[in-house]
Amino acid sequence: xxxxxxxxxxxxxxxxxxxxxxxxxxxxxxxxxxxxxxxxxxxxxxxxxxxxxxxxxxxxxxxxxxxxxxxxxxxxxxxxxxxxxxxxxxxxxxxxxxxxxxxxxxxxxxxxxxxxxxxxxxxxxxxxxxxxxxxxxxxxxxxxxxxxxxxxxxxxxxxxxxxxxxxxxxxxxxxxxxxxxxxxxxxxxxxxxxxxxxxxxxxxxxxxxxxxxxxxxxxxxxxxxxxxxxxxxxxxxxxxxxxxxxxxxxxxxxxxxxxxxxxxxxxxxxxxxxxxxxxxxxxxxxxxxxxxxxxxxxxxxxxxxxxxxxxxxxx
Amino acid sequence: xxxxxxxxxxxxxxxxxxxxxxxxxxxxxxxxxxxxxxxxxxxxxxxxxxxxxxxxxxxxxxxxxxxxxxxxxxxxxxxxxxxxxxxxxxxxxxxxxxxxxxxxxxxxxxxxxxxxxxxxxxxxxxxxxxxxxxxxxxxxxxxxxxxxxxxxxxxxxxxxxxxxxxxxxxxxxxxxxxxxxxxxxxxxxxxxxxxxxxxxxxxxxxxxxxxxxxxxxxxxxxxxxxxxxxxxxxxxxxxxxxxxxxxxxxxxxxxxxxxxxxxxxxxxxxxxxxxxxxxxxxxxxxxxxxxxxxxxxxxxxxxxxxxxxxxxxxx
Numbered sequence: 001x002x003x004x005x006x007x008x009x010x011x012x013x014x015x016x017x018x019x020x021x022x023x024x025x026x027x028x029x030x031x032x033x034x035x036x037x038x039x040x041x042x043x044x045x046x047x048x049x050x051x052x053x054x055x056x057x058x059x060x061x062x063x064x065x066x067x068x069x070x071x072x073x074x075x076x077x078x079x080x081x082x083x084x085x086x087x088x089x090x091x092x093x094x095x096x097x098x099x100x101x102x103x104x105x106x107x108x109x110x111x112x113x114x115x116x117x118x119x120x121x122x123x124x125x126x127x128x129x130x131x132x133x134x135x136x137x138x139x140x141x142x143x144x145x146x147x148x149x150x151x152x153x154x155x156x157x158x159x160x161x162x163x164x165x166x167x168x169x170x171x172x173x174x175x176x177x178x179x180x181x182x183x184x185x186x187x188x189x190x191x192x193x194x195x196x197x198x199x200x201x202x203x204x205x206x207x208x209x210x211x212x213x214x215x216x217x218x219x220x221x222x223x224x225x226x227x228x229x230x231x232x233x234x235x236x237x238x239x240x241x242x243x244x245x246x247x248x249x250x251x252x253x254x255x256x257x258x259x260x261x262x263x264x265x266x267x268x269x270x271x272x273x274x275x276x277x278x279x280x281x282x283x284x285x286x287x288x289x290x291x292x293x294x295x296x297x298x299x300x301x302x303x304x305x306x307x308x309x310x311x312x313x314x315x
Numbered sequence: 316x317x318x319x320x321x322x323x324x325x326x327x328x329x330x331x332x333x334x335x336x337x338x339x340x341x342x343x344x345x346x347x348x349x350x351x352x353x354x355x356x357x358x359x360x361x362x363x364x365x366x367x368x369x370x371x372x373x374x375x376x377x378x379x380x381x382x383x384x385x386x387x388x389x390x391x392x393x394x395x396x397x398x399x400x401x402x403x404x405x406x407x408x409x410x411x412x413x414x415x416x417x418x419x420x421x422x423x424x425x426x427x428x429x430x431x432x433x434x435x436x437x438x439x440x441x442x443x444x445x446x447x448x449x450x451x452x453x454x455x456x457x458x459x460x461x462x463x464x465x466x467x468x469x470x471x472x473x474x475x476x477x478x479x480x481x482x483x484x485x486x487x488x489x490x491x492x493x494x495x496x497x498x499x500x501x502x503x504x505x506x507x508x509x510x511x512x513x514x515x516x517x518x519x520x521x522x523x524x525x526x527x528x529x530x531x532x533x534x535x536x537x538x539x540x541x542x543x544x545x546x547x548x549x550x551x552x553x554x555x556x557x558x559x560x561x562x563x564x565x566x567x568x569x570x571x572x573x574x575x576x577x578x579x580x581x582x583x584x585x586x587x588x589x590x591x592x593x594x595x596x597x598x599x600x601x602x603x604x605x606x607x608x609x610x611x612x613x614x615x616x617x618x619x620x621x622x623x624x625x626x627x628x629x630x
Contacts, residue, residue, distance in 0.1 A: 159567065251480045
């Protein structure tokens with residue numbers, strides 16, 4: 001009998017859902033808007049109602065569903081305890097127990113960055129690397145750590161928070177987290193724009209970057225590929241901080257591969273080239289030859305990882 | 316029937332051995348000099364001859380021995396593969412298989428810093444903390460990572476090499492590893508003396524540190540406890556780099572506790588106080604309240620961890 005599972009990746013604006021077969025092939029996927037009003041737990045109900053409607057549509061009976069894997073945008077313990085998700089209006093509760101009670105199905109949950117890492121390790125660029133780190137360069141910088149094929153969640157669900165690695169003791173501006181000198185201040189899309197503006201302001205060098213009406217991280221990388229010297233300086237600087245941070249991660253964990261995802265990673269190989277340059281000069285010899293790869297699952301990494309949570313616990 | 320196991324912690328100058336009962340109580344311990352000539356594998360033979368003589372002495376028959384746990388001073392894989400130990404004249408081989416063939420006993424092996432961490436987690440200050448990091452401040456800076464009660468060895472056996480975390484991009488002098496700005500350059504006994512000499516030379520401030528014939532890390536901490544301002548500056552600076560590094564480790568792993576060992580840790584609470592100060596200002600809020608403890612097993616941490624390797628695999 002064919003079996004299935006669902007991956008449900010809850011974000012601040014949208015909830016992504018994926019229907020998978022028991023081998024982890026994605027059969028169909030959807031997105032609906034995250035409900036902003038009422039009890040945060042209504043989001044779980046919305047997800048279940050959505051799943052039920054899709055099961056009816058596809059004439060799949062509930063007994064064929066192996067379980068639901070979930071990703072949530074905040075710290076979560078290995079046992080499913082969610083500490084607090086103020087953005088979603090949620091306080092302490094056990095998401096696996098509550099969702100399981102509501103649905104009558106097995107539920108496994110993880111942090112969104114961690115399930116994305118698990119997804120890339122299982123079906124994306126990280127395939128074949130049991131010890132892998134995903135770094136997501138988007139509005140912020142996120143991370144997820146896979147060791148021996150499993151998520152490292154940490155004792156309080158905060159493992160893999162690579163965006164807040166301290167990388168610059170000289171920084172005077174504050175990061176959103178309240179500290180100064182976090183990786184996110186240089187390597188997120190916002191951080192790259194910030195670096196670009198600083199360099200443009202302090203540097204009289206002729207550059208298309210200085211002439212731009214609006215600086216975006218995409219523009220920085222596009223101009224760097226055109227050999228604009230100032231844009232190259234920005235890319236080099238952002239990747240210098242990434243190289244330092246990932247060298248630190250390697251000294252701690254000795255992973256086989258780093259996978260770079262998020263919107264900024266669309267810049268492509270130039271990003272890998274510059275990160276590797278700075279990683280290599282900041283890491284000990286035994287760790288220099290680690291792999292650096294671009295993520296390949298895009299926004300689907302999370303639902304893949306959610307499915308993996310369920311399917312691996314059925315193995 | 317009473318059962319026993321041996322812990323054998325191989326160092327560059329001495330081999331430590333411990334006889335444990337099945338509950339992990341240390342019954343007796345010894346040290347003999349590491350053989351410097353001949354094939355490195357002779358060290359394994361020496362250890363086995365030593366164990367056999369002690370079994371005879373104590374009238375314990377071999378069938379009562381559950382196994383031998385071993386610590387070695389270099390990278391080792393989870394499966395017992397040793398990559399290279401040039402100091403001991405050893406190239407690639409599988410230490411668990413070779414030692415097991417020689418002895419007819421079960422053999423489990425790990426890196427020395429990692430087994431020390433396992434020892435502290437099992438029977439020392441780290442007891443009760445399943446997610447724990449040991450930092451050893453000696454001639455160098457070593458580290459070992461315990462996650463869910465097990466060693467994280469990494470994909471090439473180089474996980475936990477915290478001494479070579481990059482913490483200072485401004486450093487011009489090279490670390491022994493060839494890089495510039497490693498934690499070890501500031502927080503090892505040698506590193507602390509180096510910082511002290513730099514401060515003494517650049518600072519005309521009256522200080523007993525400037526008057527000393529020979530500066531040692533012990534002297535630095537002793538004078539800091541006497542409120543010598545220059546000595547306090549040195550302690551603060553060394554611990555600043557430790558705080559940055561351990562904040563980085565926490566952002567990656569989210570451990571429950573950090574245990575500080577090695578000769579420098581004999582300085583006591585002052586070390587913890589200054590490390591915590593800098594850790595707290597470099598780590599995100601959710602990670603600020605992690606425990607900092609002084610190691611309690613001293614030089615025996617390694618043999619305890621070796622015993623644990625054997626006993627946990629019998630559980």
